[in-house]
Amino acid sequence: MRMEWEEEVHSARHVNNLVHCSYMVEKNRKLHNQFDNEASTSSIGASSSGNPIFSGVSIFVDGFTVPSSQELRGYMLTYGGNFENYFSRHRVTHIICSNLPNSKVKNLRAFSAGLPVVKPTWILDSVAARKLLSWVPYQLDQLANNQPKLSAFFTPKNSKLLEDSSNNGLCRIVADIEDSSLRFDQSKDTHSSKADEMVEFKNQSSFESDDILENTDATAIEEPSSVRGNCIEVELAEGEERNVQRELEPSHQGSATSASSRCLDDQNSKERPSSVAMGPSKQCHSTLADPNFVENYFKSSRLHFIGTWRNRYRKRFPIMSTGVNSDSSDVNASDISGRKVVIHVDMDCFFVSVVIRNHPELLDKPVAVSHSNNSKGTAEISSANYPARSYGIKAGMFVRNAKALCPNLVIFPYNFEAYEEVADQFYSILHRRCNKVQAVSCDEAYLEVTVSEGEDPELLASLIREEIFETTRCTASAGIAENMLMARIATRTAKPNGQYHITPEMVDDHLCQLPISALPGIGYVLEEKLKKQNIHTCGELRIISKDSLQKDFGMKTGEMLWSYSRGIDNRLVGVIQESKSIGAEVNWGVRFNDMEDCEHFLIDLCKEVSLRLQGCGVQGRTFTLKIKKRRKDAEEPAKYMGCGDCENMSHSMKIPLATDCVDEIQRIVKRLFGLFHIDVKDIRGIGLQVSKLEGTDASKQGMEKNFLKSWLTSGSTSMRKKNCARVHGEQNLDDTLGQASRDSGGPSVQMDSKMLNDRASSDLISTPPPLCHLDLLKQYIKVKIERDIEEIYICFRLLKR
DNA sequence: ATCCTCCCCTAC
């Protein structure tokens, strides 16, 4: 996060800012940092007026549940039931309990004395059905001896997508044991000898290994034999799962899986002998040391994982995730049936929750996820659980700073496959419960529902959270409000493992004291600027006129500040849009000694980007190369192998015909790189972005394309000329190759990007293409002629220089 | 006015 970036010593670009650290940081443009509603609602169609569903029912909630016992208490009291804070065999009729670790089940069995032990869903479903349902199907799994799981009846067998894992305990076991894979062993060998570190570390390895490696601690494991059995099963299951994933990946080529996260590709490929003695000159985790740096880097990068998740989601939920916004049809929905309500759902400390699922003893201990447990290191915390946050630990912090705040902090490694699986389960549930889902990230989404009089969105939220917990054993929180902004803000209040409804009457009170940084869209920089105007809360922000805000921050940003501070947000919950750009960048471990190193890296980056384009089925026309250049006089980066204090530079170039072809991209990138005139030793980061995307068009690929092209090229030139003239008249030609203008130094401009077009096959085919391709043909001709003309103009321009 | 390029900012 920002605080860690502040550790970089920034060169003063403004004379007077030496005093004020935060001012300096701000001034330095530093391092960029950083349903059918009816269907759904009718299914929950609960009346909030207390229909005495639970008359005669008296519950006792045992242990941790989702929803919480307080929420369950609310439902009981609202619907005519009774809630007991203490267990009494005489007063209690049902024990409510989520699935427990086996160790507790025995106790419970004895203690329940024959009373039904039921999952909380029973209560939610009964409220939804407006009548008391039989508790039998809701019996706690572990108590329903030898009974097949109820859910097994409902799950389609083949379910390749592993959509809803309630189908197999096996899936869970796989994930769980993966959790436990020991990945800190190297650090164990090399780590410093500090005592507390040792202790901490030992704790960790001991609990990690307990589950799979040894059964020495008999009390920790109830059924050692079954654990062993599972171990074997797991390996099989894991293999199967991999095969499934292969099948799912249509363009599975070599090791480079297009549009998939490297993080998921293969974590268990054994580590290469990376520690073979590196000369001290070679920094041993940089591009200099690893010829396959780009690929390996992405495999381990959490930010790469979350950054590429969206594209994987698009593929996995194609119908739900893509398409045009169905805006106008729903605008009037409020007239018809009820009011629109937005629910924002977000997993609690996602990366931590997933990896500590098998360690209930850690629930109330400070835990974080990071690559390294080194108390002196600069590895970043990805996510910290709530106990850890009470020490001030946050995502983005260096481990050494986190450990300084809390020496007992337990660090877990990443498990990207498990995150992916839980995210899939999460979205399967959301899409089943609601037909309007807007994905935000792997752990977060907005839902829109229309509720009629007497219906209760809070119940829907409870049901969803309950199902998420039952399926993933991770908790989620939910915010409910009239618009996306307030729903998101409500989630903050709800966390962890809660939900919160901000009704329209509550909006003003809720915002009034809220720090402006809590508003989405206000990050470090805006917060600092506003602070200087003595604005800290939304209430204070409201005092500033819209004009003034727009003058200071620009039209759109000013408008946003003005509206958000009032709880106004007109955004509609909708399907995510098709992507406008695709890119890849690396700003860690980038070190070059000579041009050869650099070129090698660039080639790999081009390959990566090309594969991502192909994986998404798009091609692009604008290519932007970004370089981070070590600032003059910049210190060594605060972060190990980091980019430190850099100057950001970029050049872009537009080509006439969209491409996804590696070779072509390499040529483009080579030219772009030349424009920088940079000493490769100063490079600390490189990125390549592609925009002006077009779907990879049938007329532009494969045999069809060649066929049409061949036919066209062999055809009469008169036709070509005629069309040329016509198109010329109606087309504006400003769409030309934007030769990066800032730097005119590159005289070596060859027309080597002169394309595809000209390397047509030399075969002459005289038969015309089938009539059904007429439209395709027309389109092709149009595009091609357009491009040809553009190129003529480009040539003309370049020659003129 | 509108577009384009080169940034910066934000969120996960």
Add this chain to the structure above:
DNA sequence: TAAGGTAGGGGAGGAT
């Protein structure tokens, strides 16, 4: 040792 990515929104300022 550690894996500081990705994409969208938007502003400033220049070209048209």
